[in-house]
Amino acid sequence: MATGWEDPFDSRAPLMGQSGGIGARNHYSRLMSDPFEYDDDDAWPGAPSGPAPAYPGPGGNAAAARAAAGPPKWLETLNEAQREAVLAVDGPVLVLAGAGTGKTRVLTTRLAQILHEGRARPYQILCVTFTNKAAREMRERVAGLVGPATEGMWLGTFHALGTRILRRHAELVGLKSNFTILDTDDQIRLLKQILEAERIDEKRWPARMLIHVIQRWKDKGLTPGKVDASDAGEVANGRAVAIYAQYQERLRTLNACDFGDLLLHNLTLFTEHPDVLQQYRNLFQYILVDEYQDTNISQYLWLRLLAKTDDPKRPANICCVGDDDQSIYGWRGAEVGNILRFEKDFPGARVIRLERNYRSTPNILGAASGLIAKNEGRLGKTLWTDLPEDGQKVRVRGLWDGDEEARVVGEEVEALQLKGYPLDEIAVLVRAGFQTREFEERMITLGVPYRVVGGPRFYEREEVRDAIAYLRVIAQPADDLAFERIVNKPTRGVGKTTMQSVHQAARLERLPLSIAARRMVETDELKPAARRSLTAILDDFDRWRQLSQGVDHIELTETVLDESGYTAMWKESKKPEAAGKLENLKELLVAMEEYEDLAQFLEHVSLVMDADDRGKGPMVSLMTLHSAKGLEFGTVFLPGWEEGLFPHQRAMDENGLAGLEEERRLAYVGITRARERCEISFAANRRIHGSWQAALPSRFIDELPGKHVEIEADRGVYAGSGGGAAEDRYGFMYGGGSGFGGGGYGGGAYGGRNSGGLRPGVPERGRDQGFSQGGGPGFQRLKSRGLGSRAPVIEGQAEYIGGDKQADWGEGERCFHQKFGPGTVIKVAGDRLTIEFDKAGTKTVVAAFVERPE
């Protein structure tokens, strides 16, 4: 260590045997018993009283000179609280950053400040985010402030950073450093095998559910030995812990990790090898954590291990940024408690509140604040803004059913579009993924470009995963899961029975599948046909492995996909999605170019590779409230605010008040995404799982403070269809007038199969029953009058949007639509095509969305 400041992990120096004397060991032994005790009261070493000693900067003269040149200009544009958060670099700091208060700005500026002052080298900074996207943005923004000085910074997701560390020390936890990272699919397949061997009825204890249980344990930092037996209860006939242990065992033999392991093994590594922990503690002089409210316990423990300094006089330089009001991931193990107990963990911690909102109008802010105030157990913040204009009130609209709701939103979007309002400033945020569908269809018929954010991720698609599986087997012959996945895909006569015998042999000889298979084909154990097929594919793999030494990973992939018959399989397929799959395979090759070699690509594909965001041009965004966190839009539509859907019934059933409060935070997140316009809506009738359900307006609507909200009767929509009752209906709804449709039905919980239809009952909350109707005949009548039929509306508007261009299509021509599949054009009107789809029925769509068939 020449300078003492090099990152030992970036030089290829051997890692073990450094530091970690006896004194240190005692110190750690105390620690070792503690990290897994989440509830203990053990406190962190306190911050020293008085000003923290300036940390001796390693940056040398250049940094000193920069520091002497006066405060950097970026400080000038910060408000007081922000500046405080940026400058408080010594000691533990918790930044409570409300929505739209410039959180990212503070984080990035703080990083820049640390680098600028020469307090630490980039590699001495650990900065953790939750998503790759956040990490990328952060890096870009910091680079924008201080330039290339960010190189080498440990900036990434918990998992990416955990992986980086784990690869360095894999042997210490029984892995090899080239371990594979499994995704959910692989996990389930593996678990199924274990369940089968254990003779556990998969019907009664589905692998999906058990993997969830195991995951939850991992989230808590619990290895099989640490799980409290009573915690497992009756799950899997009381054998859940044993299964967990076996699962871990199998992972180890496969030289694989699931996502949870990436951190869990880090915890094991750090507690069992204090000298290793010591190195990282020495290394990381500053730790920054984004979205702290979303950390789970294992992440918390990881941070806690790393943040603790060996010198009790020196405080941990850890800065966590978060917002308890935006904690919406409790269901996947996030522990709001982490943020609530920060001051206890780090006595003397400074807590800085960012409350000045730069995003939304006073009305939007007021509505959101009023709503979130109904939650208990908050750290408490009061967002404020000094915008002079209150802006438009938050509009709440009650509508007849989901179709109408989608139509109204569609119309508004269209109106905004005509006014020249940029489409990418518009978002429709829904509670659950399936809700995007009706809006999608609406946008298609209107010809409004849209994008669904957060659909299936690119690398999760079947064809991409298959292709990757081939590569994984090439890179790692021991990768059984990958081998199994593609050994008979395309079908090549290596079926279940063959694989069963291979499995058996593999288990007996404790060999990886592909090795066992190689041995078997050299004997007479298999039937000749199976033996021939299996030999062929094994030879293929041998050949490809050879090839991988000679050519780059792109060429290799091309060859493999071609020679394996995989591409041919999709080319011959008649499935409507086949063309898209081939497209994705090409896309994969393009994506691979970003990586240097196969190993690097494989590393990133499971951790980092994002969904293809090749959406071009301005588009309306459709997404769930969860995926909207962190984003902002000029106009936000929030449909589906109905009891049972939002708040979601299951959230309440499974988590009671805590579940409800998380739903409320979700609503808060939704509203605070909007800068100037926020429109909430709910429908009286909604079709869920095929059957119509009457629904009550969400309780959250009641909770919105009246002075920031306007409840709107959307006349016109029903004019002439409901015998004049429509307008009254809405007046009554919130004004307490007389009823429509007789009321009396309600209870809008969405039940299962058997609750189909409407059931009599009294709304739970004793509210006015106004808006719940009985569906039935009246509803049918409405539908048949054309409320549900789209054609008249569409054609009327086609002229506005489509102009006079005649689409280049002829009637009777065959065509293909990304969403609806193949079909036949039956009518051409301007750029609108009416198409009879083979599967999806007859629809009118914009020609631009339609392609020629292959």
Place this chain on the structure above:
DNA sequence: TAGGGATTGTTTTTT
């Protein structure tokens, strides 16, 4: 071994 008919469940999502 493969493909078709029955069965089943259907919140949110990152890594």
Place this chain on the structure above:
DNA sequence: ACAATCCCTA
């Protein structure tokens, strides 16, 4: 309604 998965038969 719908899709994914499972089981069974050809």
